[in-house]
Amino acid sequence: MSKQTLTITDNRTGQSAELPIEHDTIPAIGLRQLKVQADDFGMLAYDPGYTNTASCKSRITFVDGDRGILRYRGYPIEQLAEESTFLEVAYLLLFGELPTAGELSDWTARILSHTQIHENLVDLLKTFQAGAHPMGVLISAVAAMSTLYPEAKQVNDVDNRLLQIWRILGQLPTALAFADQNRLGRPRTDPRAGLDYSANFLHMMGLTRQADGEVDPVLVRAMDVLFMLHADHEQNCSTSALRNIASSEADPYCAVAGAAAALYGPLHGGANEAVLRMLAEIGDTKEIPAFLDRVKNREVRLMGFGHRVYKNYDPRAQIIKRVAYEVFAVTGSNPLIDIAVELEQHALEDDYFVSRRLYPNVDFYSGIIYQAMGFPVEMFPALFVLGRTPGWLAQWVELVTDPEQRIARPRQIYLGEAERAYVPIGERG
Numbered sequence: 001m002s003k004q005t006l007t008i009t010d011n012r013t014g015q016s017a018e019l020p021i022e023h024d025t026i027p028a029i030g031l032r033q034l035k036v037q038a039d040d041f042g043m044l045a046y047d048p049g050y051t052n053t054a055s056c057k058s059r060i061t062f063v064d065g066d067r068g069i070l071r072y073r074g075y076p077i078e079q080l081a082e083e084s085t086f087l088e089v090a091y092l093l094l095f096g097e098l099p100t101a102g103e104l105s106d107w108t109a110r111i112l113s114h115t116q117i118h119e120n121l122v123d124l125l126k127t128f129q130a131g132a133h134p135m136g137v138l139i140s141a142v143a144a145m146s147t148l149y150p151e152a153k154q155v156n157d158v159d160n161r162l163l164q165i166w167r168i169l170g171q172l173p174t175a176l177a178f179a180d181q182n183r184l185g186r187p188r189t190d191p192r193a194g195l196d197y198s199a200n201f202l203h204m205m206g207l208t209r210q211a212d213g214e215v216d217p218v219l220v221r222a223m224d225v226l227f228m229l230h231a232d233h234e235q236n237c238s239t240s241a242l243r244n245i246a247s248s249e250a251d252p253y254c255a256v257a258g259a260a261a262a263l264y265g266p267l268h269g270g271a272n273e274a275v276l277r278m279l280a281e282i283g284d285t286k287e288i289p290a291f292l293d294r295v296k297n298r299e300v301r302l303m304g305f306g307h308r309v310y311k312n313y314d315p316r317a318q319i320i321k322r323v324a325y326e327v328f329a330v331t332g333s334n335p336l337i338d339i340a341v342e343l344e345q346h347a348l349e350d351d352y353f354v355s356r357r358l359y360p361n362v363d364f365y366s367g368i369i370y371q372a373m374g375f376p377v378e379m380f381p382a383l384f385v386l387g388r389t390p391g392w393l394a395q396w397v398e399l400v401t402d403p404e405q406r407i408a409r410p411r412q413i414y415l416g417e418a419e420r421a422y423v424p425i426g427e428r429g
């Protein structure tokens with residue numbers, strides 16, 4: 001049996017270090033023994049963007065970027081999207097197993113009993129100006145919830161954690177829907193008993209059928225599948241941000257608000273909004289070649305394409321593409337889909353994208369569906385937040401219960417000035 005160690009030799013000194021290999025990784029702290037001078041700090045690993053650094057051990061989500069695999073607690077995303085529901089997936093992510101019928105019924109009842117938001121929060125939502133971006137409102141609302149539930153700071157109390165999880169999952173859709181109603185100057189539509197999670201959200205958003213004012217079951221299912229597809233994705237930018245915040249034992253509301261702030265960027269969850277604006281800017285399929293030339297000239301990015309992990313097709317994109325046509329059967333097709341499909345085809349045949357292993361990601365088609373369902377473009381990243389929240393909460397619980405985790409505090413390579421004396425202002429050049 002070969003030795004499960006890595007021996008590194010520092011050629012500056014001839015010193016070598018033998019580091020244990022566990023799960024195909026080495027403990028970075030082991031590099032610190034490599035020094036030139038005895039009083040040196042010791043060697044660090046430099047990894048901007050953490051492209052090759054494992055920050056934690058996790059049992060929640062498995063992604064294989066080369067094989068296009070995504071599994072939640074071992075269950076393939078394709079099967080969950082076909083067979084499961086968003087709240088069942090939320091339970092699976094948080095507790096590690098699919099619930100029994102009784103467990104799911106109790107879990108659902110708990111969350112749906114927390115859909116009303118505090119009047120203090122309603123008042124806060126009313127203070128935002130009409131054109132306020134839903135992400136700025138939602139991030140503020142989630143952080144504000146920490147002032148309403150100060151007991152949430154007891155992050156090591158199991159029952160307290162669960163209560164906050166019910167509140168966050170239950171109240172975020174309501175807060176987002178109220179924010180949109182305020183933005184449009186419409187009266188609030190309260191949550192309605194008897195509707196499930198996604199149906200209630202569409203109901204509060206006013207996305208109901210003209211004929212009978214009810215939500216369409218095809219759109220409800222599409223919303224539920226889209227939430228499931230966004231529910232978790234291992235240590236992405238926003239989840240890493242959440243773990244950093246939670247590592248200081250901040251409460252879950254502030255951790256989720258910080259994660260949502262990270263997700264807002266156009267390189268991450270803001271991409272779905274950017275894709276819609278890109279497709280609208282292209283405007284016509286005959287403009288695609290000229291647009292792709294601009295991408296290849298690095299004037300713009302092909303939003304919704306590329307991924308740090310998936311170097312083949314993002315499995316979620318394939319499922320979303322199927323959901324799109326199911327939604328269009330109800331809403332009527334969205335003309336942007338034709339541009340998107342042809343844009344994808346051009347890119348998949350263009351060596352610039354193929355050589356860089358750039359394929360459609362989860363954001364490429366999701367925005368087209370959201371628009372067809374009637375959501376305003378600005379709302380798209382906030383829909384990603386609603387979907388990702390159970391994953392963030394599962395990662396939060398895993399972090400606070402992980403004995404190996406410590407407060408996040410990376411090191412740096414200092415390239416600044418050496419020590420220098422203060423110069424009185426009168427003597428400065």
Ligand code: SDX
Pocket residue numbers: 232233235236237266267268269271295300301302303304305306307308309356358361362363
């Ligand atoms: C999400 O991490 C996750 O799991 C995220 C996510 C999740 O579920 O949480 O999957 C959700 O955020 C999906 C990604 C959504 N973002 C976009 O669609 C924005 C467009 N894509 C990118 O900007 C980019 O692809 C990233 C940010 C997604 C990934 O960036 P990387 O891994 O740092 O890749 P890179 O920027 O180093 O690019 C490598 C090469 C470069 O070319 P060269 O300089 O080597 O010649 O590919 C090029 C880049 O210029 N490139 C693109 C491109 N993405 C990468 N060129 C044109 N268009 C793009 N979209």
